[in-house]
Amino acid sequence: MRGARRVGGALPGINLKLASGFCPVHKLQQAGVNLALGTDGCASNNDLDMFGEMRTAALLAKGVSGDASALDAASALRMATLGSARAMGLGESIGSIEPGKQADLACVDFDPLETQPMFHAISQLVYATGRHQVSDVWVAGVHKLADGAFTDLDTDAIRAKARQWRSRIATLRTGA
Numbered sequence: 536m537r538g539a540r541r542v543g544g545a546l547p548g549i550n551l552k553l554a555s556g557f558c559p560v561h562k563l564q565q566a567g568v569n570l571a572l573g574t575d576g577c578a579s580n581n582d583l584d585m586f587g588e589m590r591t592a593a594l595l596a597k598g599v600s601g602d603a604s605a606l607d608a609a610s611a612l613r614m615a616t617l618g619s620a621r622a623m624g625l626g627e628s629i630g631s632i633e634p635g636k637q638a639d640l641a642c643v644d645f646d647p648l649e650t651q652p653m654f655h656a657i658s659q660l661v662y663a664t665g666r667h668q669v670s671d672v673w674v675a676g677v678h679k680l681a682d683g684a685f686t687d688l689d690t691d692a693i694r695a696k697a698r699q700w701r702s703r704i705a706t707l708r709t710g711a
Contacts (some may be wrong), residue, residue, distance in 0.1 A: 540588055546573050548588055558595075585658065586661075617630035641673075643670070
């Protein structure tokens with residue numbers, strides 16, 4: 536299949552929650568398949584924490600393959616960034632920090648005790664960081680999260696809308 540894209544995707548938290556099996560990440564990696572990593576909403580995973588997904592993917596790859604060197608931290612980070620961008624056909628414009636690509640960046644605070652001592656930044660990102668440590672985010676160069684606060688979202692309105700949907704869904708479930 537000349538020119539065909541070979542893509543393997545992993546949603547480890549979802550696979551665990553739904554008991555839908557394990558992605559053979561290490562075998563796919565060895566075969567040269569572009570690996571992508573994602574998360575989902577409450578239907579199949581109750582959070583959108585890519586740091587948790589990276590950690591789970593790396594640990595599962597090791598456990599499933601029986602090889603502690605399977606899916607190292609750098610490979611897990613690549614799955615979540617450039618690998619995912621390539622899987623969506625966007626690898627030329629996002630997924631890595633390079634001239635000519637969008638400035639999609641996240642600033643992570645490594646000061647909390649749970650990330651100490653700091654020896655290797657990528658390892659810390661994958662194995663010891665949580666989404667609560669993200670202080671700032673830029674999407675296409677636009678500052679979207681500043682010191683932990685959204686810059687252009689009305690969080691009160693979002694919460695109110697979520698409560699409305701919760702009530703509506705509860706009503707549908709109970710048939711009231």
